[in-house]
Structures are given as C-alpha cells and as structure tokens.
Amino acid sequence: MIVLSLFDGMSATQQALKELGVPVSLYYASEVDSYAIKITQKNFPNTIQLGDVCNVSIADHIDLIVAGSPCQDLSFAGKGKGLDGERSGLFFEAIRIIKEAKAINPNVKVLIENVKMKSEYMDAMSDALSEALGERVTPQLLNSGLVSAQNRQRLYWYNWETIEEPEDRGLVLKDILETTVDDKYLAGQKLLDNYVGGDQLNLAISLRLIQYTITIRKAQRSVLELMAMLLAT
Numbered sequence: 478m479i480v481l482s483l484f485d486g487m488s489a490t491q492q493a494l495k496e497l498g499v500p501v502s503l504y505y506a507s508e509v510d511s512y513a514i515k516i517t518q519k520n521f522p523n524t525i526q527l528g529d530v531c532n533v534s535i536a537d538h539i540d541l542i543v544a545g546s547p548c549q550d551l552s553f554a555g556k557g558k559g560l561d562g563e564r565s566g567l568f569f570e571a572i573r574i575i576k577e578a579k580a581i582n583p584n585v586k587v588l589i590e591n592v593k594m595k596s597e598y599m600d601a602m603s604d605a606l607s608e609a610l611g612e613r614v615t616p617q618l619l620n621s622g623l624v625s626a627q628n629r630q631r632l633y634w635y636n637w638e639t640i641e642e643p644e645d646r647g648l649v650l651k652d653i654l655e656t657t658v659d660d661k662y663l664a665g666q667k668l669l670d671n672y673v674g675g676d677q678l679n680l681a682i683s684l685r686l687i688q689y690t691i692t693i694r695k696a697q698r699s700v701l702e703l704m705a706m707l708l709a710t
C-alpha cells in the first residue's frame with residue numbers, strides 16, 4: 478500500500494498500520510515540526526518527508542491519504558476563526574491534494590480526522606471533501622474513550638463502509654499506567670537521602686510528575702487505536 482499522510486505529526490498512522498500488519502511499500506509524510514519529524518525518522522527511517530503541505534503535489538499513485546489538519550481555529554477552545562483561519566485553512570490544501578490523487582487513482586481511500594466543531598464548519602468540510610471525492614461523505618463522531626482511558630471526541634470522515642461504534646471497554650487511568658518506569662525518571666535515592674525539606678520536595682514531586690507524564694502518554698494511544706480500527710475495516 479502506498480500511503481500519504483498529511484499533517485503527519487510523529488507518524489501515529491504509520492504505527493497503526495504496522496500494528497495492523499498492513500504492508501506499506503511507500504510512506505510519504507507532510508509535516509513541518511522538526512521534533513515530530515525527528516521522532517518519525519527514528520522509528521520509521523524509510524519515511525519520505527515532503528515538508529510543507531502547501532508545496533505537496535501528487536504525480537504518482539496513492540492508495541490511502543490520511544489527514545488530521547490543524548484544529549486550533551475550529552475547536553470550541555479556539556478563537557473561532559474557522560476554516561478562514563491560517564492554520565485550519567490548511568484543510569483546503571488537503572482537499573487540493575486529494576483531488577490530485579483521485580485524478581491518478583479514482584479508488585484512493587481517504588481518512589480525515591478533526592475535533593468536534595460547530596456544524597457550520599463541519600458541513601463546509603463535508604461539502605469540500607464530498608466534492609473532491611465525487612460522493613457524499615459525512616463525519617462519524619467517535620470517542621476514543623471507548624477504547625482507551627482518554628475522553629476524546631473526534632470527527633472522522635472516510636470514504637468506505639461505515640464502521641460500528643466500538644463497545645466501551647470501560648478503561649480508566651489505572652488500566653493504562655505503566656508499572657515499570659526507567660530509573661532516570663524517578664527522584665532517586667540520593668535526593669531522598671539528602672532531603673531537608675522545602676523546595677527539594679517540590680523537585681521530588683516534579684520528578685514524580687514526569688513519571689506520570691510518561692505514563693499518561695500511553696493514554697494518548699487512544700486516537701491511534703481508533704485510527705487502527707478505522708483502517709482495519
């Protein structure tokens with residue numbers, strides 16, 4: 478399968494496909510965050526990085542396009558600039574690219590993810606995507622909390638058979654905490670031996686918090702799991 482991941486982040490899509498055992502012959506990624514790219518290249522060195530989505534154009538066959546465009550202007554937590562916002566407007570670059578890919582492979586599969594948003598923005602995204610794909614596509618609202626311990630309501634647009642909402646696994650934070658953590662993240666005996674009080678305790682607590690941050694990262698796998706489920710259908 479030849480995959481193009483727009484707004485690839487640290488390539489969670491690639492991890493999902495790997496866990497599903499989907500053979501990927503070429504994986505193109507468009508991402509601009511240098512740290513995210515570094516993580517991707519460490520885990521998946523064969524990734525072909527294309528850089529800024531505005532400079533991506535398609536000349537070859539693509540089987541699957543995945544895109545989770547920036548949500549800041551669409552989110553209820555944002556300033557509400559909507560699809561005219563500089564960041565969330567990048568969605569239309571994804572639409573341009575989908576049209577180019579569809580002209581080469583009419584059967585290209587597309588999976589788009591974004592936050593829960595005003596129906597006005599949601600409809601505008603559905604209209605643009607439907608026009609690009611030549612068929613009506615509307616989003617499905619899924620909560621990652623069904624399969625992980627993180628409440629995360631997200632919209633998923635995809636041009637294949639609608640999936641059934643997964644059963645609630647009833648997971649809570651304690652189910653996903655790691656039981657073993659590398660010593661480098663712990664406060665350490667030296668600090669505890671020399672503890673005299675005051676700010677030192679804050680340091681110890683901060684170090685403990687780092688430990689919890691590491692474990693909470695596991696919770697962020699929830700979106701990955703949903704993506705894996707969607708791609709598995």
Ligand SMILES: C[S@@+](CC[C@H](N)C(=O)[O-])C[C@H]1O[C@@H](n2cnc3c(N)ncnc32)[C@H](O)[C@@H]1O
Pocket residue numbers: 483484485486487489507508509510513528529530531544545546547548567700
């Ligand atoms: C909402 S995040 C999605 C990340 C990833 N898809 C995930 O689910 O973890 C949006 C991503 O778009 C990237 N991005 C922002 N502007 C971009 C641009 N012009 N071209 C490519 N990627 C961009 C950001 O760096 C960020 O990683």
